[in-house]
Amino acid sequence: MFRLLLEGMGNTLLIFFVTLIASLPVGLGVSFCRMSKKPIIRWVTKIYISIMRGTPLMLQLLVVRYGPYLLFGIRCTDAYDIYAVLIAFIVNYAAYFAEIYRSGIESVPVGQYEAAQILGFGKVQTFFTVILPQVIKRVLPSITNETITLVKDTSLAFAIGLVEMFTRAKQIASKETSMLPYLFAGILYYIFNYAVAFGMEKAEKAFGYYEIK
Amino acid sequence: MKKSIIRVISLALLLGLTVIGAASCAQTADFIVGFDADFPPYGYIDDNGEYTGFDIELAKEVAMRNGWSIELKAIDWDTKDFQLESGSINCIWNGFTMTGREDDYTWSAAYVDNSQVIVTSSASGISSISDLAGKTLAVQSDSSAESVMTDGENPEMLALTASLKELKRYPEYNTAFIALESGAVDAIAMDIGVAKYQIASRTGFIMLDEILATEQYGIGFLAGNTELRDAVSKTLKELMDDGTFDRLAERFGIDGAIKW
Numbered sequence: 001m002f003r004l005l006l007e008g009m010g011n012t013l014l015i016f017f018v019t020l021i022a023s024l025p026v027g028l029g030v031s032f033c034r035m036s037k038k039p040i041i042r043w044v045t046k047i048y049i050s051i052m053r054g055t056p057l058m059l060q061l062l063v064v065r066y067g068p069y070l071l072f073g074i075r076c077t078d079a080y081d082i083y084a085v086l087i088a089f090i091v092n093y094a095a096y097f098a099e100i101y102r103s104g105i106e107s108v109p110v111g112q113y114e115a116a117q118i119l120g121f122g123k124v125q126t127f128f129t130v131i132l133p134q135v136i137k138r139v140l141p142s143i144t145n146e147t148i149t150l151v152k153d154t155s156l157a158f159a160i161g162l163v164e165m166f167t168r169a170k171q172i173a174s175k176e177t178s179m180l181p182y183l184f185a186g187i188l189y190y191i192f193n194y195a196v197a198f199g200m201e202k203a204e205k206a207f208g209y210y211e212i213k
Numbered sequence: 214m215k216k217s218i219i220r221v222i223s224l225a226l227l228l229g230l231t232v233i234g235a236a237s238c239a240q241t242a243d244f245i246v247g248f249d250a251d252f253p254p255y256g257y258i259d260d261n262g263e264y265t266g267f268d269i270e271l272a273k274e275v276a277m278r279n280g281w282s283i284e285l286k287a288i289d290w291d292t293k294d295f296q297l298e299s300g301s302i303n304c305i306w307n308g309f310t311m312t313g314r315e316d317d318y319t320w321s322a323a324y325v326d327n328s329q330v331i332v333t334s335s336a337s338g339i340s341s342i343s344d345l346a347g348k349t350l351a352v353q354s355d356s357s358a359e360s361v362m363t364d365g366e367n368p369e370m371l372a373l374t375a376s377l378k379e380l381k382r383y384p385e386y387n388t389a390f391i392a393l394e395s396g397a398v399d400a401i402a403m404d405i406g407v408a409k410y411q412i413a414s415r416t417g418f419i420m421l422d423e424i425l426a427t428e429q430y431g432i433g434f435l436a437g438n439t440e441l442r443d444a445v446s447k448t449l450k451e452l453m454d455d456g457t458f459d460r461l462a463e464r465f466g467i468d469g470a471i472k473w
Contacts, residue, residue: 003262004258004260004262007262062292062295065299065301066295066299068299069298069299069300070299075299075300076299076300076301077241077245077300077301078241078245078284078286078301078302079241080301081301158289159289159292160289160292161247161286161287161288161289161292161296161301163250163287167287168258170251170385170387171250171251171257171258171287172258173387174250174251174252174253174257174385174386174387175253175257175258175259176414177387177390177411177414177415179387179391
């Protein structure tokens with residue numbers, strides 16, 4: 001039974017890593033758009049973030065998966081399922097990450113920019129060498145929160161028919177007519193999240209270099 | 214700087230979407246069967262992680278005899294129409310009740326005579342359908358048991374449903390049984406084949422002799438897809454004639470539950 005659950009873990013891990021790796025940088029781009037000086041970009045981004053945060057991820061999954069058919073009559077076979085899951089997760093998580101980045105970027109005092117300017121730093125150099133390192137250390141705890149939520153959200157993928165670990169647990173439970181597989185699934189999720197939290201704690205320590213001890 | 218980042222990201226996104234779109238609108242297998250993997254003995258997962266069950270084995274046999282590659286796709290039962298219409302599955306083959314849904318799909322010939330029955334705990338004191346008055350009854354969401362109970366054209370069933378304390382819907386039968394065991398519901402209405410599987414693998418449950426409704430199982434295809442329907446029906450007929458069908462029914466313990 002444990003082996004079957006671990007097999008289902010494959011899709012869970014795939015959704016988790018691809019979403020995380022893609023939505024972290026995409027979220028940074030979105031946060032720039034959100035803080036853009038051009039009102040139109042700022043507003044479009046605001047509306048996007050508002051929709052992503054204001055509607056359930058499960059609904060977004062259904063829209064991405066069946067939207068092409070319902071709107072344009074394009075029939076996609078189930079090869080599209082995994083892509084639909086990844087697109088929906090990335091687009092959703094990028095919105096959350098964007099707001100986290102924004103909170104971090106806006107919390108950096110304006111004096112940091114002024115000091116960098118006086119030292120002759122360009123805009124790009126200022127952002128990547130002065131601002132971003134401070135932002136990362138400030139937003140890490142919030143990122144950890146989202147990342148842990150992401151691990152558990154992977155179970156929503158079955159709404160469009162992608163079998164991941166939780167669905168596998170449900171199937172085994174039905175076959176065995178017992179609730180035990182759910183317990184094992186819970187343990188696996190816990191171990192996974194413990195590893196995530198442990199890794200993030202290490203990262204926080206690594207970025208803690210200018211903390212006053 | 215910001216602009217160039219945005220440009221690169223949106224270009225990459227567009228490119229990715231195009232590739233995905235091109236790659237994923239091609240059919241992955243000749244025959245994609247959609248089913249509920251929480252529905253033993255008709256469709257479930259075996260100890261090796263393979264999907265099996267009476268309907269699944271039938272589908273595999275049909276595909277093999279036609280030389281088709283088959284893909285077994287476990288689906289969320291609530292989304293079966295979406296999946297069929299959008300082309301992610303080619304048929305619904307999973308103890309799928311035709312009765313009451315005749316016009317919604319293109320159907321194969323009926324291949325199983327099914328009954329809807331009531332399962333309750335042996336200690337509940339419920340011994341006939343009329344005892345259900347004032348009790349809570351569970352059904353699987355979107356199942357034929359649910360449509361039997363809520364059939365607007367059947368005054369007898371409507372009266373029964375009205376006499377209940379509540380009709381509760383659960384995503385699959387395993388959860389419904391936990392609800393029954395813990396006392397959250399008093400009885401469950403379900404297909405007889407599934408009821409027999411559940412009662413055999415649990416203790417303390419009984420099935421009422423009285424039957425709620427009789428109905429038939431068929432294979433549901435997208436409305437209008439007669440070509441695939443005809444090919445599948447033809448092979449299914451062969452399976453019935455050469456005894457494969459009866460052997461499978463016996464293997465999955467539904468030969469007694471099914472009368473044909």
